[in-house]
Amino acid sequence: MKILHASAEYFPYIKMGGLADMLASLTKEQSKTEEVYVALPLIGKLGKSPHWTGKEFPALLPQDDKIDSLVVSVLKASRFLEAEESGLKLYFFQSDLFQTLDSIYGHKEEHFRFAMFSYACYALSQILKVDVFHAHDWHTALSLALQKDSALPIPTVFTIHNLAYQGDHPFWMTGFLKEEPFRLITSPFDHDGKCNYMKAGILSANQITTVSPGYREETLSEPNGFGLSYCLRQRTLDYSGILNGIDTEEWNPKIDKRIFQTYSFLDWKEGKLKNKRELFQEMGRPSLPLDAPLVGLIGRLTYQKGFPTFLQTFTERRHLPHRYVVLGSGDPEMEDAFFQLSETLPEVFYFYKGYNESLAHKIEAASDFFLMPSLFEPCGLNQMYSHTYGSIPIVSRVGGLRDTVEESNLLKFKTGIVFEPNDTSSLGYALERAKDLFQSQEREIVVKNIMNLDWSWKKRKLEYDLVYTKAIELKI
Known part of the structure; x- marks a missing residue:
């Protein structure tokens, strides 16, 4: 199975929270049996220098190349640079929108920046012809709406890592989403009078997951639904809570080179x-x-x-x-x-x-x-x-x-x-x-x-396999 993940974070390149660690360790486990790709922004200050392969991929689909618009001009000037990491392929979105940033969040124009990234990830999934497209949090949620409206939609999964952050922006700022090459009907994404990217992901994905069974239950009602519990209740049959795992090679006191002395449960x-x-x-x-x-x-x-x-x-x-x-x-x-x-x-x-x-x-x-x-x-x-x-x-x-x-x-x-x-x-x-x-x-x-509990990804990886199978069989 060919899987493309789209995310704003990925350890050790871009890390602000648990998303970076979760995705790095999940994809590491998945790459043992599947063909795994990860798309992420290329910011000016990465935590690690990528191992570039020299290959490049466009950030714009051929059918949208001749459109005359600001969005298309931005995407034409952008591209994906391929890198390799522990048996999987990374695709860094190289664009002026991100290259001047020393951190991924907290900047102006995030509504436009992550919309461009979302389109580029959608385009990459089509170019790579993957079997499943897996987007993470609101930063990549619009790619799911694009996928749903595509002539050749790819089965999609959307993972909610934190519902408190939704990417909601005034509609006057997001008018470009109605134009080429997005061509999206944005009225369904309305939440409290704003265009809500998280809601777009919830409504558009074939399958939705969040990062624990307990949190899934909490988000189905307020206040932990942060205003979107009604949307999630509409999708309960397609909504799973899968507990995160950890990278047991990165976090292991027996072999950890960062600590002063290694040890086990014996000593x-x-x-x-x-x-x-x-x-x-x-x-x-x-x-x-x-x-x-x-x-x-x-x-x-x-x-x-x-x-x-x-x-x-x-x-x-x-x-x-x-x-x-x-x-x-x-x-x-x-x-x-x-x-x-x-x-x-x-x-x-x-x-x-x-x-x-x-x-x-x-x-x-x-x-x-x-x-x-x-x-x-x-x-x-x-x-x-x-x-x-x-x-x-x-x-x-x-x-x-x-x-x-x-x-x-x-x-x-x-x-x-x-x-x-x-x-x-x-x-x-x-x-x-x-x-x-x-x-x-x-x-x-x-x-x-x-110290003998097993929090590895082996079991959780199988749970994601089942979600991917449902997404393929039950495309919206």
């Missing part, structure tokens, strides 16, 4: 102690106590991730012996709050602003616990990384977190500590339980069990 105590000691040295905090619980937090500092809840809880539970290391960036107020804690309480708190892949691995290896206080979480990957590294997750009971972390007296063993979202009392009690667990013999049982 996890010694491994974590060594990694904790060396991390404290690298942080410039060598005097931090090694016998106190270390809690790691990594992620975008946004409202969604529940960091205000954590900050309030931290203030209320100052008596706890926990030390905290935070890696992330985002909301300026959140950054300032973490910076102040790092400066005023250096014996308790350390904050690194930004993102650093190596440091993320070191935090996972050194931490005794890993905190994810999300208000909603489509899937989450760090709780799975934490299991693999023997860092017991402390998570809110939402989305993919409740699908992957369980705490109950009825279970043979717990896989973490669970609390209610946006509830400082519940989170505070969870941190109290973490203190007790850290000091108990049960911790050794829990750590060894979670």
Whole structure:
């Protein structure tokens, strides 16, 4: 089967969140048995230099080449450059729209930029004659509408990674979608008086997936549907929740070259102690106590991730012996709050602003616990990384977190500590339980069990195969 993925992110070239990791690890697994291609933008600052093959492909279909319009002139001046990565082909969309960018999001004219990228991905799927076209999030959703209206439509799958971001723009800004070469009827994409790219993907795809069964259920009603739950309820038979997997070669404490010392479930105590000691040295905090619980937090500092809840809880539970290391960036107020804690309480708190892949691995290896206080979480990957590294997750009971972390007296063993979202009392009690667990013999049982959980892509890849088969058999 020939599969083309279209995405704004792909690790290690462009990474802003879990989408990049998810797609890189999924395609790596798929490429073992399928012919896999990935289309992504070529921005000015990539995380890694591609291995170019020297081949180029047009970003415009031949039948649209003679049209006289601004859109066609932009696409004529653009192209796809082919590269190879771990047994699959990457197609970088080279265009002036993206090449001046040092990051993929947060720029003006995103409505036009990602519309051009979506058309180019649609064109590439037709040129490559793939069997399935798989688009990810709103940035590539218009390619599904183009595919649906094509004379020769290719079966399509649309994956929602985060419904909170929908790519909705005033209709006066998107009038070009009615013109050549798009020729789209945009009125069905109307949501609250705006042209909603995410809605276009939901209405147009043959099959829809999201990244966990729990999040699927949450998005079928408000407020987690973010206004589009009614659209998803119309497509429930075509809507699947498939839990993400992780790259067990990239995230594996037995072979991880980024951490200070490798380890397994057989010697996890010694491994974590060594990694904790060396991390404290690298942080410039060598005097931090090694016998106190270390809690790691990594992620975008946004409202969604529940960091205000954590900050309030931290203030209320100052008596706890926990030390905290935070890696992330985002909301300026959140950054300032973490910076102040790092400066005023250096014996308790350390904050690194930004993102650093190596440091993320070191935090996972050194931490005794890993905190994810999300208000909603489509899937989450760090709780799975934490299991693999023997860092017991402390998570809110939402989305993919409740699908992957369980705490109950009825279970043979717990896989973490669970609390209610946006509830400082519940989170505070969870941190109290973490203190007790850290000091108990049960911790050794829990750590060894979670380090043997299988979060690989093998099973999830088979679930995507079934979705692809449905898309082929049940084309809209």
